[in-house]
Amino acid sequence: DTGVSQNPRHKITKRGQNVTFRCDPISEHNRLYWYRQTLGQGPEFLTYFQNEAQLEKSRLLSDRFSAERPKGSFSTLEIQRTEQGDSAMYLCASSLVGQPQHFGDGTRLSIL
Amino acid sequence: AQTVTQSQPEMSVQEAETVTLSCTYDTSESDYYLFWYKQPPSRQMILVIRQEAYKQQNATENRFSVNFQKAAKSFSLKISDSQLGDAAMYFCAYRTGDYGGSQGNLIFGKGTKLSVKP
Numbered sequence: 049d050t051g052v053s054q055n056p057r058h059k060i061t062k063r064g065q066n067v068t069f070r071c072d073p074i075s076e077h078n079r080l081y082w083y084r085q086t087l088g089q090g091p092e093f094l095t096y097f098q099n100e101a102q103l104e105k106s107r108l109l110s111d112r113f114s115a116e117r118p119k120g121s122f123s124t125l126e127i128q129r130t131e132q133g134d135s136a137m138y139l140c141a142s143s144l145v146g147q148p149q150h151f152g153d154g155t156r157l158s159i160l
Numbered sequence: 161a162q163t164v165t166q167s168q169p170e171m172s173v174q175e176a177e178t179v180t181l182s183c184t185y186d187t188s189e190s191d192y193y194l195f196w197y198k199q200p201p202s203r204q205m206i207l208v209i210r211q212e213a214y215k216q217q218n219a220t221e222n223r224f225s226v227n228f229q230k231a232a233k234s235f236s237l238k239i240s241d242s243q244l245g246d247a248a249m250y251f252c253a254y255r256t257g258d259y260g261g262s263q264g265n266l267i268f269g270k271g272t273k274l275s276v277k278p
Contacts, residue, residue, distance in 0.1 A: 083266075
């Protein structure tokens with residue numbers, strides 16, 4: 049069990065650029081979740097996958113946000129045409145169905 | 161919609177003393193889970209303790225215990241014999257039960273920043 053891994057740890061980009069974050073879950077976990085955490089707030093649910101199927105995406109903040117988990121293993125979260133308000137920590141978590149979620153270290157996004 | 165409220169933005173405790181962090185929640189469901197997560201500065205969120213709503217007995221994990229009051233929708237965390245390493249943000253979180261179609265996503269409160277004084 050190597051834990052949930054997220055890359056990069058920190059991403060700095062200019063407004064209007066596209067960014068992609070990667071999450072490698074714990075290998076046997078079939079569920080993968082993405083959350084966003086802004087300063088002074090608790091994490092906010094964005095989307096989740098069960099195996100390769102994205103079962104909820106209505107909570108993604110806008111159509112600029114998209115996520116994939118092509119083979120049911122790692123996942124990517126992409127933000128297109130970044131805006132100042134996208135600056136936040138993006139957290140990934142994985143679990144087995146019905147079991148507690150294990151979180152990664154997160155990717156901190158800073159928009160210049 | 162379910163909500164989680166943590167009314168204490170910051171708390172402070174002396175090393176070796178006991179501190180209680182408060183959490184209330186709102187739900188119309190009868191089957192759910194409650195959690196306390198710890199998030200040290202610049203480090204990952206770690207599960208501290210979990211409580212199944214159907215269990216009347218309060219969960220304990222070493223120095224950490226909860227006071228679960230289902231009727232009052234209250235779920236407080238007690239940390240005994242506080243240590244310097246306990247300093248962190250603590251988040252209370254709610255998850256619906258494991259019925260068919262349950263997404264399993266967590267709903268978090270805003271957190272309580274705990275400081276431990278030597």
